[in-house]
Amino acid sequence: MASRSNMVAGQVAAGEPIVAGLPMPEFKRISVEPISGACGCEISGVDLREPLDAEMLDEIMKAFEHFLVIVFRDQDLTPEQHKAFSRHFGEITELPQAPIYDGHRDMQEVRREAHEPENVVPSFEHFHTDSPFLLQPPKCIVMRALEVPQWGGDTAFSNAYLVYEHMSDGLKTLLDGLQVVYSGKDIWSKNEKLAPEKRLRLRETHGFTEDQLESIHPAVRVHPVTGRKALFATTAYFKRFVGWSEEESRALLAYLQSLAQHLHYHCRIKWRKDTLIVWDNRFTLHRGVHDFKYERRHLIRTTVVGERPLGPGDAARS
Numbered sequence: 001m002a003s004r005s006n007m008v009a010g011q012v013a014a015g016e017p018i019v020a021g022l023p024m025p026e027f028k029r030i031s032v033e034p035i036s037g038a039c040g041c042e043i044s045g046v047d048l049r050e051p052l053d054a055e056m057l058d059e060i061m062k063a064f065e066h067f068l069v070i071v072f073r074d075q076d077l078t079p080e081q082h083k084a085f086s087r088h089f090g091e092i093t094e095l096p097q098a099p100i101y102d103g104h105r106d107m108q109e110v111r112r113e114a115h116e117p118e119n120v121v122p123s124f125e126h127f128h129t130d131s132p133f134l135l136q137p138p139k140c141i142v143m144r145a146l147e148v149p150q151w152g153g154d155t156a157f158s159n160a161y162l163v164y165e166h167m168s169d170g171l172k173t174l175l176d177g178l179q180v181v182y183s184g185k186d187i188w189s190k191n192e193k194l195a196p197e198k199r200l201r202l203r204e205t206h207g208f209t210e211d212q213l214e215s216i217h218p219a220v221r222v223h224p225v226t227g228r229k230a231l232f233a234t235t236a237y238f239k240r241f242v243g244w245s246e247e248e249s250r251a252l253l254a255y256l257q258s259l260a261q262h263l264h265y266h267c268r269i270k271w272r273k274d275t276l277i278v279w280d281n282r283f284t285l286h287r288g289v290h291d292f293k294y295e296r297r298h299l300i301r302t303t304v305v306g307e308r309p310l311g312p313g314d315a316a317r318s
């Protein structure tokens with residue numbers, strides 16, 4: 001049997017059960033239950049208020065890298081405990097566009113009041129990654145539910161490795177050579193032009209420069225350690241592919257977006273109060289499902305800084 005370290009998706013040993021595109025890892029210190037065949041797992045046996053020993057932390061990171069979305073239930077954390085757990089994944093950062101939570105500049109909130117329409121939350125119409133306009137877009141988001149609807153309001157995820165791995169070689173080759181311009185420069189001016197009841201809830205002031213709100217990234221993102229490739233082209237903040245017209249870019253993007261909709265790439269998480277999710281914002285796409293009315297949904301989060309995205313031509317850099 002091939003060792004796990006040299007396995008690449010599509011080359012796994014025949015007959016071995018596969019989850020999230022690779023054989024199921026072993027866990028000794030935590031209990032891990034996959035949520036779907038594509039991504040996501042629920043972890044139990046961990047109290048995130050307590051310090052985590054190195055072995056347990058290693059297993060949590062292994063679950064994160066494998067499943068891309070890890071879910072913990074009943075985690076009643078203070079903001080400081082939330083931040084402390086987040087820092088195991090890397091440095092946490094503020095964002096220019098997302099409203100901050102309760103005076104914590106390094107925490108954001110996603111809040112829709114019971115009387116508000118769904119558009120106040122920038123969940124976007126499609127699967128997306130968060131803040132791809134930054135030079136170093138988020139590695140992951142650590143989000144906890146304070147208040148959720150009785151029914152609905154789930155968050156859905158799509159595994160961007162699997163989206164890429166199921167493409168034809170011809171399309172992969174085309175995308176491997178493409179770069180995307182992402183920009184967050186005009187979201188405030190666009191928002192101001194909307195009728196008040198249609199506006200997103202955005203952060204009003206921030207310390208980011210105009211230059212920090214636009215970046216060019218590869219359309220195919222390469223994991224800096226494993227070299228595994230994933231689609232990294234999504235609609236939110238998308239401007240165009242470098243060297244392509246906007247019309248051409250939108251046509252290809254619409255097709256790529258349709259691929260990410262396939263259910264066999266997905267998992268979907270039902271929130272409960274004190275559910276905490278960490279999702280990989282580099283190799284998954286996500287979207288909130290606003291299928292509820294007249295109920296409040298309030299989620300708080302930290303954002304962990306990622307590496308500058310590597311493309312297929314950059315892999316040697318790591």
Ligand SMILES: [Fe+2]
Pocket residue numbers: 122123128129130286287
């Ligand atoms: Fe998002």
